[in-house]
Amino acid sequence: MRKPLIAGNWKMHKTAAEAAEFGDAIRGLLNDVEAVEVLVCPAFPALHALGEKLHGTPIRLGAQNMHEASHGAYTGEVSAAMLKDAGCTYVILGHSERRQLMGETDERVNAKVKAAVEAGLYPIICVGESLEQRQAGETEVVVAGQVRAALKEVPADAVATTVIAYEPIWAIGTGETPTPEDANKVAGAIRAAVADMFGVDTAEEVRIQYGGSVNADNIAAFTAQPHIDGALVGGASLTPDSFANIVKNTEAKAS
């Protein structure tokens, strides 16, 4: 059975002090969570402060991006080893905001995925179609293509622990979502693409999240779908109560 993963993506929000405050609250709210894996991904400067608060809890720490090189003259960048050292277990890669606003290509995402797994970080690979692509009926082709590109030449034994987040771009931060059935259909296409590359057994282990305007009220309908194994949560992950309620509503379905 795949354990659902609820991950908070804070984007460019919260200072170290604000992250520590969140950490104090969330550890009280989710200290005995078992059926769901919980992850919080703050901005780099808050990793340490949040990590200290999460220490000794089942809640994991992750980052929102990294550079593919192990070290070198890359001003402003952060390596996988640095994230591991800061206490990260996971790293979000290829978020649509990075693809659209920072020019991250499929090739770049692939290089980052390879560097992450080599360093022992679990990648959360984000894929998703634009509104124009959806309206043109291209969703599954686009998303499967992003998955194939991101996983190209990734060692097969690392793929099972890779997470893929299906995030339709038009659903991010808009309050709009696909229907759970629709999201499940795309998640199924993602799993089929992984099966085609690495075999059915591996594909059955890969966790596929839904992301885009997830909240405590709609999470259960998404995670009830057979191919959806949790969520990547932006706005609703910023307050401890709202994030904890998302986890609790997932847990209710998982246990």
Ligand code: PGA
């Ligand atoms: P949202 O963001 O939950 O605020 O829509 C999701 C994401 O971008 O990961």
